[in-house]
Amino acid sequence: MSQEYKLKGLTSVSLQPGEMQEVEVEGVEGGKVLLVNSAGSTQALGTKCTHYGAPMVKGVLTKSGRLTCPWHGACFSAKTGDVEDAPALDALPVFKVSERDGAVYITGDEATIKSGKSKPSFRCRVASRSKPQEHKVVVVGGGSGALGVVEGLRENGYDGALAVISSEGYLPVDRPKLSKALTTDPDKIAWRDEGWYESAAVDMIADEVTGVDFAGRVVHTKAGQDVSYTRLVLATGGTPRRLPLEGFKDLENIFTLRTVHDTREIVEAIGDKGKKIVVVGSSFIGMEVAKATSSGNTVSVVGMEKVAMERVLGEQVGTVLQKGIEALGVKFYMSASVSKAEPSASDPSKVGAVLLKDGTRLEADLVILGVGVAPATAYLRDNKAMTLEKDGSVAVDEKFAVRGLENVYAVGDIATYPYHGPGGGGRPTRIEHWNVAQNAGRTVSRAITHPAEPHTPFIPVFWSALSAQVRYCGNGSVGWDDVVVQGDTGAGKFVAYYCSGETVVAMVSMGRDPAMVKSSALMLEGKMPSKTELAGGLDVLTVGLN
Incomplete structure (x- = not known):
């Protein structure tokens, strides 16, 4: 039940646009909220990123209201708490702020203040699955891209029929944990349980897609199912490459x-x-x-x-x-x-x-x-309605719509899309990162639910747990000719900027949070400092946004 709680030690709120402050909540054991001033309006949010629990107070807040996690680039609206960029799935809770009698209060319930998460509550008007649907989105694949589509559609108000066809045999998982920790139990790394998909009226179909009839808008499966669609999202990911050498084809282990x-x-x-x-x-x-x-x-x-x-x-x-x-x-x-x-x-x-x-x-x-991996598009190879790229990928536009086909999209490892980040210039690019796939899925969801809205770009982000946490943003595959390093690489605390001429096209950091997410925000706004400025010692954390 919601009620008012007093914020410890505050008599008023005097944050400037783009500023934030973490404050304790009286009467809630361990309870804290994050006060933010977004575009001149102050509200309180949950303090931890809903992805892996990073402290949001150490993240990046723009004056326009984009709040980015300091670890992995998850972005939230500071006004609504809604997810704007992967990898977070749950929104940040938002609490009303009020001032009176020399004190500051928030309104909320104790459980939400403690958890710091706001799971979506779906009320879908989807009829029985046995009856024909006026609108039906079918997603082929069960990875990060598929998850981005599903989450984005329901968050953005799509209440039509929705099906996911996956051959993996389990619900979408946090795939990076496979190589980082060799996790063997899919339930331990599943992003959502079966109850969540049921509440969101998502029909999870365990089967393998063998072909698509684009003219008839039907997906064919190995088990002999014919699944009709009004909109189709291809998100089958990548197939690991094997070595075409003696012994590697026939030996076990x-x-x-x-x-x-x-x-x-x-x-x-x-x-x-x-x-x-x-x-x-x-x-x-x-x-x-x-x-x-x-x-x-x-x-x-x-x-x-x-x-x-x-x-x-x-x-x-x-x-x-x-x-x-x-x-x-x-x-x-x-x-x-x-x-x-x-x-x-x-x-x-x-x-x-x-x-x-x-x-x-x-x-x-x-x-x-x-x-490496190859695009998992064998089921499309002989389809006369589609021409694959030389590497087996699918060419799409900025909204990840497949070129030459109506109401068909492709995301993730199989998608070659126009890259408009630093140094990209719209060049066709295929990026094999978990975060890129999920953001592409979210882009598709917006294209379906709000087709008139302009494309909202995103900057590729990835991370790795090696000797220490490594964080990367941008896209070095566009080409770079020099590297500017700030900090001490020997001590594992540094930032390296990959430059093409004066343009920073990518960066990597270790032990220097939140340099990566700040660089990502600057790249997105076209305000990333030049090579010369960075070589002169400019710290990106001192560069203003908006």
Whole structure:
């Protein structure tokens, strides 16, 4: 039940637009709220990001009212608490603020003040699923992009029929935890439980899509179902690449990592530990898996780059991150190429070693491949109504609508979209990040529910838990020719800015929150400082927004 609570130590509120303050709530044990001044209006919000609990007071608030988490880029409206950017799903609660008799009060209920979350309450006018629907959105895929579509549609008032077809065999999960922690129980990392999808009237269909009749607006499945739609969202993600080399096609205990099923197989193969593990690939998946399996095992990483993650982050930053993983006992074989996988002497059906082209032989009880993914679009390959890109992806516009098809969208790893971030210039780009997929799904939901509204762009964000938390924003794949580093890379507290000429196209930070989310906000508003300014020591945290 809502009631008034006094804010401790306040006689009035005097925040300027864009300012915020965390305050204790009297009468609520451990209760706190965040006072914010958004566009001249003051209200109180929950204090912790609803994604992973980051302290919002350390985040970034624009004068116009965008409040961004300091860790992973989740963005909320400071006016309504609603989610504006992934990865948060639940809104921040908003509490009315009032002043009288030399004190400041908020109005709310104790449970919400303590939890700091405001889960959506859906009241959908969806008829029985057995009856024809006037409008029906069908989402193909059960990952982050699909979740963004579902959440966004219901939040934005869509109350028509909604179905998700997924072959993974479980509800949408927090996929980054698979490589970071080798989680094997999907229930522990599911974003929503079955009751939530039921309350949102989402029909979850466990099946595999085998084809689409775009003219007839019907999706065909492996189990023989024909699912009709009025709007279709393709969100099938990526298929892990395998090595087309001797031994890698037929030997057991060679794994890729994409699903909970994959992590279960890997954990089972590791067993009681003490295993020799070879990780092929030195980008983020490979590095995260190396860290996750390092305790109690002998782990080797094979990479084609000079140092780990050099292609994305450059040699200087890549060296720092590689040293952090080496400190865990992981050994790196860099500037190396794999020749073949050899069978085990004790069990010829299983892998026993990985042979490198320079003759190095790495004994292996199991091998984990982290060599990238391909767009999972095999079910579209022979469809005459659609022409796939050379890499197998689907070309879309700024609202992720598929070019040449009506009421069809594509998001996530399968989507090549015009990138308008720094250095992008609308260049067709495919970005394989969990956060990008969910934001793309939210963009589609707005396109469906508010088609007349202009496109709202977002800046790509991703993070990784290596020797320390690494946070990245922007898109270095547009090309960069120089790196400006501020801070001490040796101490693990630095920011690196990737520059094309004077334009900062991407940045990475470690131990310098909230530099990443501030840079993301500046990039979005076109106010990111120049290379020369940053090289001169300018701190992005001192740059104003709006």
